[in-house]
Amino acid sequence: MQLLTRKFTVDQYHKMADVGILTEDDRVELIKGEIIEMSPIGLRHAAIVNRLTNLLPKKLGDRVIVSIQNPVQLNNNSEPQPDVTLLKPRADFYETKVPTPEDILLIVEVADTTLNYDRDVKIPLYAENGILEVWLIDTNHQSLTLYRQPTKAGYQSIQNLDITHKLSPLAFPDVTINVNEMFGSAIS
Amino acid sequence: MQLLTRKFTVDQYHKMADVGILTEDDRVELIKGEIIEMSPIGLKHAATVKRLNRIFQQKLGNKAIISVQDPIQLNDNSEPQPDVTLLKPRADFYESKVPTPEDILLIVEVADTTFNYDRDIKIPLYAENGILEVWLIDTNHQFITIYRQPNKEGYQIIQTSKEIQNLSLLTFPDVTISTSEIF
Helix, strand or coil: CCCEECCCCHHHHHHHHHCCCCCCCCCEEEECCEEEECCCCCHHHHHHHHHHHHHHHHHHHHHCEEEECCCCCCECCEECCCCEEEECCCCCCCCCCCCCHHHEEEEEEEECCCHHHHHHHHHHHHHHCCCCEEEEEECCCCEEEEEEEEECCEEEEEEEEECCCEECCCCCCCCCEECHHHHHHHCC | CCCEECCCCHHHHHHHHHCCCCCCCCCEEEECCEEEECCCCCHHHHHHHHHHHHHHHHHHHHHCEEEECCCCCCECCEECCCCEEEECCCCCCCCCCCCCHHHEEEEEEEECCCHHHHHHHHHHHHHHCCCCEEEEEECCCCEEEEEEEEECCEEEEEEECCCCCEEECCCCCCCEEEHHHHC
């Protein structure tokens, strides 16, 4: 038999931070009640996040808040830290509220070693909690999977794109991004 | 790849209880930094623990403190709750100290559904932390495994009740218990 580890709520998770059981230096996220140690970020992963960090504000300006590796609260027992989250503008930059699904326009996850976990655990969790759009970037295969139309049973629209494709965020159809802009060296 | 869950120290585990993240009603134990939900106790398991409690009380009197399903602290990241622990006598009944390995004369684990987990994870953990003697009672197959001479690699002496009918305690060799009293 498989023994069960104790699961925690978002409130309990925050309390751990309040009393110093978890600290700001802990790279953890709460996924379905489990406190998961996030894997170390490789150079390629970091570079893609850096490219998006610079690219997205250029293309979107003040129409969104670009949030990098910060927590979002999906429900009572999940508070992940996506690589990139596009949030609806808010005067206080979410100083008084952890972003929840209705604030979120797009989540981008960059995966190298964690592709299976991201695809099998986090994407369905985002769908279940009504995240409108997710981009899952596979650094090893230089590809991007586009997830849209969330339902409790998963995303109903899934498209695989490679570096020859371009795409527009659902919320900003007038903005176009080439997949190869995320991979730098890939373009000739 | 297997994602890692966050591990906790005994201090952090206690702090969770202090601030109400864990409560007295939570049936959990800390094993190698993981907070494990203990499985529900079946009737046979419960009866065996009750029987052992009576047997030890009758045979040992005040020579040991019998602790049933209470925590013991093995090291910095393990605080299990064995089914029965025999502790060295102490005037305050361990009110001011969680028992640690040097206080422990015997641990008894009663296993029904958790036999493999107990044998493969908890017994080696007890050996590593110098618990002198452990009895692992398999209620389904009605046999007892006795573990002695702990070292970092495990117990050096392992015997089962198929080989010995009358069990005696390492620390109280004059006390004998027959397996028929336990089952």
